[in-house]
Amino acid sequence: MAEKHVTDAIVVHCIDFRFQKYLNDWLNEKVGEGNYDRLSIAGSVFDFEAVFEQVQLSGRLHEIKKVIFINHEDCGAYGEAGSRERHEVDLRAAREKIGERCVRDLEVELYYLHLDGTFEKVS
Numbered sequence: 001m002a003e004k005h006v007t008d009a010i011v012v013h014c015i016d017f018r019f020q021k022y023l024n025d026w027l028n029e030k031v032g033e034g035n036y037d038r039l040s041i042a043g044s045v046f047d048f049e050a051v052f053e054q055v056q057l058s059g060r061l062h063e064i065k066k067v068i069f070i071n072h073e074d075c076g077a078y079g080e081a082g083s084r085e086r087h088e089v090d091l092r093a094a095r096e097k098i099g100e101r102c103v104r105d106l107e108v109e110l111y112y113l114h115l116d117g118t119f120e121k122v123s
């Protein structure tokens with residue numbers, strides 16, 4: 001069997017090309033280059049079941065301790081429904097489901113990323 005390799009976190013964010021530079025810079029500074037698994041999926045937590053599958057895999061394969069969910073302003077996956085409130089509701093629901101369903105204790109951090117590249121923490 002292959003040697004086990006572990007990392008700190010999984011980061012989940014949208015595919016939207018406009019935000020990748022912001023994400024790269026922020027993640028390098030905050031989590032450290034090469035210290036995280038990364039899932040790029042339209043709408044981030046929008047399709048939670050698809051996201052959850054990957055979080056579970058990340059946990060099993062790489063023993064992550066933390067999940068970072070990042071939704072963003074003007075997200076095409078949400079379309080007109082993508083109000084600031086809706087993003088916060090979905091992010092908090094995702095955190096709750098992780099808490100309910102994951103066997104291991106995972107720290108969950110939530111962020112709302114603005115069009116100008118500002119990351120705002122969602123409590």
Ligand SMILES: [Zn+2]
Binds near residue numbers: 016072074075077
């Ligand atoms: Zn998006």
